[in-house]
Amino acid sequence: MMRIVYTKPKSMKDVPTHYCPGCGHGIIHRLICEIVDELGIREDLIGICPVGCSVVAYNYFDFDMIEVAHGRAPAVATGVKRSRPDKVVFTYQGDGDLASIGMAEIIHAAARGEAFTVVFVNNAIYGMTGGQMAPTTLLGQKTTTTPFGRDHKMEGYPIKIPELLSSLPGAWYLERVAVNSPGNIRKTKKAIKKAFLTQIEKNKFSLVEVLSPCPTSWRLSPVDAIKWMEEQMIPYYGLGTIKDEGIQVVREK
Amino acid sequence: MKKLLLSGNEALAEGAVRAGCRCYFGYPITPQSEIPAYMAKRLRQVGGVFLQAESEIAAINMVYGAAATGMRAMTSSSGPGISLKQEGLSYLAGAQLPALVVNVMRGGPGLGNIAPSQSDYFQATKGGGHGDYHLIVLAPFSVQEMADFPHLAFDLADKYRNPVMILADAILGQMMEAVELKNNEKNRLIEKPWAVTGARGRPQNIIRSLFLKEGELEAHNKLLQKKYRIMKKNEVRYQLTGDPDPEVLLVAYGSMARVCMYIMPRLKKIGVRTSLIRPITLWPFPYDIIEDISKKVKFIFVLEMSEGQMLEDVKLASREKCPVYFYGRMGGGVPEPEEVLTKIEEVLKVESKRKNYKIRR
Ligand SMILES: Cc1ncc(C[n+]2csc(CCOP(=O)(O)OP(=O)(O)O)c2C)c(N)n1
Ligand code: SF4
Numbered sequence: 001m002m003r004i005v006y007t008k009p010k011s012m013k014d015v016p017t018h019y020c021p022g023c024g025h026g027i028i029h030r031l032i033c034e035i036v037d038e039l040g041i042r043e044d045l046i047g048i049c050p051v052g053c054s055v056v057a058y059n060y061f062d063f064d065m066i067e068v069a070h071g072r073a074p075a076v077a078t079g080v081k082r083s084r085p086d087k088v089v090f091t092y093q094g095d096g097d098l099a100s101i102g103m104a105e106i107i108h109a110a111a112r113g114e115a116f117t118v119v120f121v122n123n124a125i126y127g128m129t130g131g132q133m134a135p136t137t138l139l140g141q142k143t144t145t146t147p148f149g150r151d152h153k154m155e156g157y158p159i160k161i162p163e164l165l166s167s168l169p170g171a172w173y174l175e176r177v178a179v180n181s182p183g184n185i186r187k188t189k190k191a192i193k194k195a196f197l198t199q200i201e202k203n204k205f206s207l208v209e210v211l212s213p214c215p216t217s218w219r220l221s222p223v224d225a226i227k228w229m230e231e232q233m234i235p236y237y238g239l240g241t242i243k244d245e246g247i248q249v250v251r252e253k
Numbered sequence: 254m255k256k257l258l259l260s261g262n263e264a265l266a267e268g269a270v271r272a273g274c275r276c277y278f279g280y281p282i283t284p285q286s287e288i289p290a291y292m293a294k295r296l297r298q299v300g301g302v303f304l305q306a307e308s309e310i311a312a313i314n315m316v317y318g319a320a321a322t323g324m325r326a327m328t329s330s331s332g333p334g335i336s337l338k339q340e341g342l343s344y345l346a347g348a349q350l351p352a353l354v355v356n357v358m359r360g361g362p363g364l365g366n367i368a369p370s371q372s373d374y375f376q377a378t379k380g381g382g383h384g385d386y387h388l389i390v391l392a393p394f395s396v397q398e399m400a401d402f403p404h405l406a407f408d409l410a411d412k413y414r415n416p417v418m419i420l421a422d423a424i425l426g427q428m429m430e431a432v433e434l435k436n437n438e439k440n441r442l443i444e445k446p447w448a449v450t451g452a453r454g455r456p457q458n459i460i461r462s463l464f465l466k467e468g469e470l471e472a473h474n475k476l477l478q479k480k481y482r483i484m485k486k487n488e489v490r491y492q493l494t495g496d497p498d499p500e501v502l503l504v505a506y507g508s509m510a511r512v513c514m515y516i517m518p519r520l521k522k523i524g525v526r527t528s529l530i531r532p533i534t535l536w537p538f539p540y541d542i543i544e545d546i547s548k549k550v551k552f553i554f555v556l557e558m559s560e561g562q563m564l565e566d567v568k569l570a571s572r573e574k575c576p577v578y579f580y581g582r583m584g585g586g587v588p589e590p591e592e593v594l595t596k597i598e599e600v601l602k603v604e605s606k607r608k609n610y611k612i613r614r
Contacts, residue, residue, distance in 0.1 A: 046322070066449055068314065072311070078315050
């Protein structure tokens with residue numbers, strides 16, 4: 001007897017993606033689709049993709065999608081979730097999008113405790129526009145707009161978003177993961193699933209930051225990009241749970 | 254029907270609720286703050302959503318999200334806030350989402366002041382945000398119309414899948430008049446098969462304004478332009494009052510139309526046959542009727558609380574068939590009936606010296 005152990009998730013379209021070789025977006029897309037299938041939420045799901053390399057994620061996700069302006073996904077998600085509280089809503093945002101132009105929107109959505117899930121893809125650079133500095137670019141990292149490497153005296157320090165949000169009571173579940181190895185990819189899936197469950201079970205705000213390679217803008221081969229992630233990015237940012245108020249239903253007296 | 258004494262802003266808010274608006278997102282700014290205050294209470298009563306956003310940018314994007322799910326959603330603001338909403342308006346137009354945006358105009362540019370003004374006409378009717386797009390722009394002139402226009406606005410927005418703006422000013426927002434409120438929720442839940450509500454028993458729906466494949470965006474723009482042409486054909490609205498055979502045509506909208514209506518009997522008394530065109534849709538603009546009348550009158554007189562913004566459309570409409578005169582004040586200056594009358598009398602003097610000009614007195 002043969003057993004199928006690996007197949008395309010139902011909520012993922014059977015098309016090649018436009019992502020570069022070694023890009024993390026495709027892996028993260030697939031994980032989301034696996035989770036959507038496992039939780040059986042495809043028909044109640046509304047995904048929101050702002051500007052960035054993954055702006056056309058609706059070409060790969062086979063569920064309802066809204067494409068939105070740069071940085072504004074948390075505001076749009078607020079409008080969606082508030083008007084349709086019975087739906088499951090998530091945003092899929094890059095680091096330029098979320099941590100730079102959309103900083104106000106993400107902080108206030110977390111502060112209000114909006115009941116949607118954020119998948120925050122941190123590749124330490126602006127991918128779509130050709131490799132400019134992001135707020136998450138590491139010190140010393142060369143980009144087209146920091147040709148001599150990011151200098152904290154000039155450009156300040158990279159921002160750790162979950163840590164920044166963790167002081168807000170509205171932020172329920174915050175975790176940082178990475179897609180550099182099979183083990184970490186499994187952990188990424190677990191975290192994103194938990195983030196969706198935080199929304200579904202607890203009606204609370206959750207954000208998972210995914211450290212993700214961008215070999216093209218880093219000017220590295222896919223293999224060297226993984227190495228750079230492991231030697232530079234993961235040590236700086238650190239992986240793990242930043243905040244978890246729990247999804248077990250606590251009986252209130 | 255029973256009449257109520259309401260301010261323009263309150264009437265507009267109640268009118269919106271009665272038109273089926275169940276989602277309001279906004280950020281405080283004078284002179285429209287009565288609208289969110291009213292909505293905060295009222296939407297709770299009807300099970301709707303009221304949210305004070307962190308900025309106007311967030312507010313318009315919340316509207317974008319709610320509209321994408323098929324809800325009747327609105328925001329309101331004034332000058333500085335409306336400027337911040339331009340990005341969102343362009344996206345709403347590009348993604349073809351119906352929504353209502355209200356601008357209770359105040360003086361500009363910059364922070365300006367909080368006094369009445371009509372200086373956002375260009376911004377409202379000529380684009381405002383990036384790209385080839387148009388809003389339908391409605392200009393109320395009474396508290397009754399403040400109450401009635403949200404219904405018209407939502408119906409037009411849904412019909413054309415296009416954002417609609419109500420362009421009022423601080424006078425209309427703050428003044429109180431007796432109004433009759435109508436119940437007209439029937440279109441609230443019209444079918445929106447394009448809305449994102451979860452792909453249950455149907456293929457995926459996508460709301461978007463990005464079209465990267467070659468020729469796709471041009472085709473999308475052509476589709477939008479076709480829609481705008483239909484609006485121009487079917488949705489032009491104006492009020493024409495006064496002498497059926499005028500020698501002077503006044504053109505004014507919103508609160509300035511009220512000033513014109515006030516002085517028209519005085520002009521009649523001194524023997525000047527005057528009529529008034531009050532554009533109700535500033536976009537699409539009533540070019541044709543103005544062109545028609547400009548062939549018959551000695552001159553046109555335009556009154557605005559700006560340095561002549563609608564004036565450009567009136568000139569375009571008149572096709573130089575007659576001279577077009579203008580009087581306006583800026584920065585919160587409100588033209589008084591007496592000063593407008595004086596201006597018109599000055600023009601009458603100038604014009605009567607011209608050849609072929611006979612004003613019957
Ligand atoms: C208002 C606005 N400013 C700038 C841009 C150009 N732009 C497109 S994507 C992008 C940055 C994307 O970077 P990131 O969010 O990190 O996502 P990535 O492409 O790396 O996945 C920028 C600046 C835009 N589309 N809109
Ligand atoms: S530029 Fe970077 S983020 Fe964008 S597709 Fe290529 S590898 Fe991925």
